[in-house]
Amino acid sequence: MENRTYTADAEPGETVTVAGWVHEVRDLGGIAFLILRDTTGRIQVKFEKDEMDDELVETGLGVARESVVSVTGDVEEEPRAPTGVEITPETVDVIAPADTELPLDPSGKVDAELSTRLDNRTLDLRGEESKAIFEIRGETLRAARDAFREADATEINTPKIVATGTEGGTELFPITYFGREAFMNQSPQLFKQLVAGSGLERVFEIGPIFRAEEHNTPRHLNEATSIDFEGAFCDASEAMDVCEQVVASVYESVAENCESQLEALDLAAEFEPPERPFPRISYEEAIERINATGELDEQLVWGDDLPTEGEKALGADVGGHYFITDWPSEIKPFYIKDHDDDPELSTGFDLMHPRMELVSGGQREHRYEQLIEGFQQQGLDPEAFEYYTSMFKYGMPPHAGWAIGGERLVMTMLELSNIREAVLFPRDRQRLSP
RNA sequence: GCCCGGGUGGUGUAGUGGCCCAUCAUACGACCCUGUCACGGUCGUGACGCGGGUUCAAAUCCCGCCUCGGGCGCCA
Numbered sequence: 001m002e003n004r005t006y007t008a009d010a011e012p013g014e015t016v017t018v019a020g021w022v023h024e025v026r027d028l029g030g031i032a033f034l035i036l037r038d039t040t041g042r043i044q045v046k047f048e049k050d051e052m053d054d055e056l057v058e059t060g061l062g063v064a065r066e067s068v069v070s071v072t073g074d075v076e077e078e079p080r081a082p083t084g085v086e087i088t089p090e091t092v093d094v095i096a097p098a099d100t101e102l103p104l105d106p107s108g109k110v111d112a113e114l115s116t117r118l119d120n121r122t123l124d125l126r127g128e129e130s131k132a133i134f135e136i137r138g139e140t141l142r143a144a145r146d147a148f149r150e151a152d153a154t155e156i157n158t159p160k161i162v163a164t165g166t167e168g169g170t171e172l173f174p175i176t177y178f179g180r181e182a183f184m185n186q187s188p189q190l191f192k193q194l195v196a197g198s199g200l201e202r203v204f205e206i207g208p209i210f211r212a213e214e215h216n217t218p219r220h221l222n223e224a225t226s227i228d229f230e231g232a233f234c235d236a237s238e239a240m241d242v243c244e245q246v247v248a249s250v251y252e253s254v255a256e257n258c259e260s261q262l263e264a265l266d267l268a269a270e271f272e273p274p275e276r277p278f279p280r281i282s283y284e285e286a287i288e289r290i291n292a293t294g295e296l297d298e299q300l301v302w303g304d305d306l307p308t309e310g311e312k313a314l315g316a317d318v319g320g321h322y323f324i325t326d327w328p329s330e331i332k333p334f335y336i337k338d339h340d341d342d343p344e345l346s347t348g349f350d351l352m353h354p355r356m357e358l359v360s361g362g363q364r365e366h367r368y369e370q371l372i373e374g375f376q377q378q379g380l381d382p383e384a385f386e387y388y389t390s391m392f393k394y395g396m397p398p399h400a401g402w403a404i405g406g407e408r409l410v411m412t413m414l415e416l417s418n419i420r421e422a423v424l425f426p427r428d429r430q431r432l433s434p
Numbered sequence: 435g436c437c438c439g440g441g442u443g444g445u446g447u448a449g450u451g452g453c454c455c456a457u458c459a460u461a462c463g464a465c466c467c468u469g470u471c472a473c474g475g476u477c478g479u480g481a482c483g484c485g486g487g488u489u490c491a492a493a494u495c496c497c498g499c500c501u502c503g504g505g506c507g508c509c510a
Contacts, residue, residue, distance in 0.1 A: 024471090024472090026469095026470050026471075026473055027467085027470095027473090028467060028468060028469070028470055028473070028474085029466075029467035029468055030467075030468035031467095031468040031469060031470080032468090032470090033469080033470060033471080033473090035470095035471080044470085044471080046469090048468075049468085050468085064462095065461085078469090080469050080470080080471090081469085081470090081471080082470090082471045099444090100444090100461080100462055100463090101444040101445090101461070101462065102444070102445080102461075103444065103445075104444085104445060104446095105444095105445060105446090105460070105461070107472080108472090109445095109459090109460060109461085109472055110445050110446050110447095110459070110460045110461075111445080111446050111447095112445060112446070113445090113446080113502080113503085114502095114503085115501095115502055115503080116445075116446090171508090171509090187510090209510080211509075211510085213435095213508065213509070214435065215435090215506095215507080215508070215509080216503080216504075216505090217504075217505080217506085218503090218504075219509090219510085220508090220509070220510085221510090224510065225510095226510070227510095305507095305508085307506085307507085308505090308506070308507085308508095309506095350510095356510090357509070357510065358510070359510075360509085360510070403510065404510070405509090405510030406510085407510080408510055409510095418503095430501080430502080
């Protein structure tokens with residue numbers, strides 16, 4: 001739109017055209033105000049009924065909330081206006097009228113349930129808080145990309161339509177690919193390994209993953225955004241270094257560049273980047289500390305996976321981000337390498353936020369024979385993964401990597417109660433549209 | 435996948451067998467109001483998810499269905 005001025009840029013003394021949504025009309029009798037909102041903020045448009053053209057007043061005050069209008073007029077300094085300036089209109093054009101009964105209230109005076117908000121996401125995103133979440137999400141991805149670049153990693157894109165899954169076919173969405181069975185990829189895991197073993201060495205990918213698990217919780221999605229890293233000649237410890245750096249710089253960038261958004265979410269006062277270095281707690285120490293909290297009815301023994309309740313107890317005990325390292329080999333996937341001096345212990349690690357798991361990673365099994373053995377032990381046919389395993393015959397360096405759940409990162413950072421808040425159009429057990 | 439809890443005007447809610455031709459807020463409509471900033475005031479419109487059952491009487495109890503949310507498992 002030509003000659004449009006953002007409301008935030010309207011300076012006293014200028015004649016401007018602003019365009020946006022009607023946030024509210026306040027009619028006080030002889031004087032009335034229309035609050036116009038655009039992506040930069042709001043500005044007040046003043047109507048003095050005795051002194052202005054009747055038709056102009058009628059148009060300006062007759063327009064329904066959330067209609068799109070453009071207003072041309074003089075910007076004046078006015079201490080009584082909310083932003084210190086207001087516009088005296090010469091013309092008001094209704095560009096797109098809105099129905100009077102809205103399915104939710106973007107001004108936030110009346111709450112709406114998440115389900116109602118998601119059904120009407122466009123309107124929902126006109127609200128300050130929802131908008132702020134996605135601006136911060138955007139900053140999160142930007143900051144992560146910068147951090148990866150600092151770590152010498154190249155951004156890659158791998159296929160989302162695949163012939164086989166990462167660990168078998170049970171939790172994959174099946175699709176038909178020109179008459180052949182195919183699946184939506186649950187993880188870029190195998191592909192990024194193949195690329196790490198190429199001349200690119202260090203790679204990252206930010207993209208969708210698809211999981212057909214029928215869970216129904218505030219922290220699971222069936223389509224999520226995975227932030228993946230894989231580095232050749234990296235061990236688990238070096239991979240954790242990169243992970244910590246990425247997570248920390250996301251927080252730092254958000255703190256630095258998203259002040260107003262944090263304000264909108266009422267987080268500005270307490271928001272701070274996590275304490276570093278992130279403690280690295282061995283699995284063995286983790287179960288001991290969980291048992292010591294006394295939160296669990298039954299004591300954990302070596303080899304148990306950590307139940308949700310245990311993760312929370314440990315999270316409360318640690319009080320910040322932390323890694324859990326050196327998991328028992330048997331509860332980590334076969335492609336995670338075991339310690340050379342102890343086959344019972346894997347190099348797998350998780351990065352935990354006090355509320356939930358954020359990352360899982362580890363050093364990979366890069367030795368061909370051991371990899372094939374791993375497939376067989378897992379009950380998988382190595383033949384089906386030949387495209388993957390064969391590359392391990394041609395000089396596959398040791399390598400390690402990890403994946404962050406992008407939505408979980410945003411969710412925990414912003415203290416969102418439901419992961420769906422962090423996705424524009426979430427896909428969950430029941431939601432397929434919008 | 436197993437388990438639990440909800441569905442009341444456009445939106446968010448109150449309501450545990452008769453006090454409910456259903457509460458409150460907001461939105462919407464009409465009128466009043468010249469500095470609001472969640473503007474205020476008066477009046478008004480508008481709802482018990484669907485189907486069946488129990489009962490003299492059902493928003494309320496029972497059954498089925500639909501739908502939403504949560505816990506666990508599993509995961510990111």
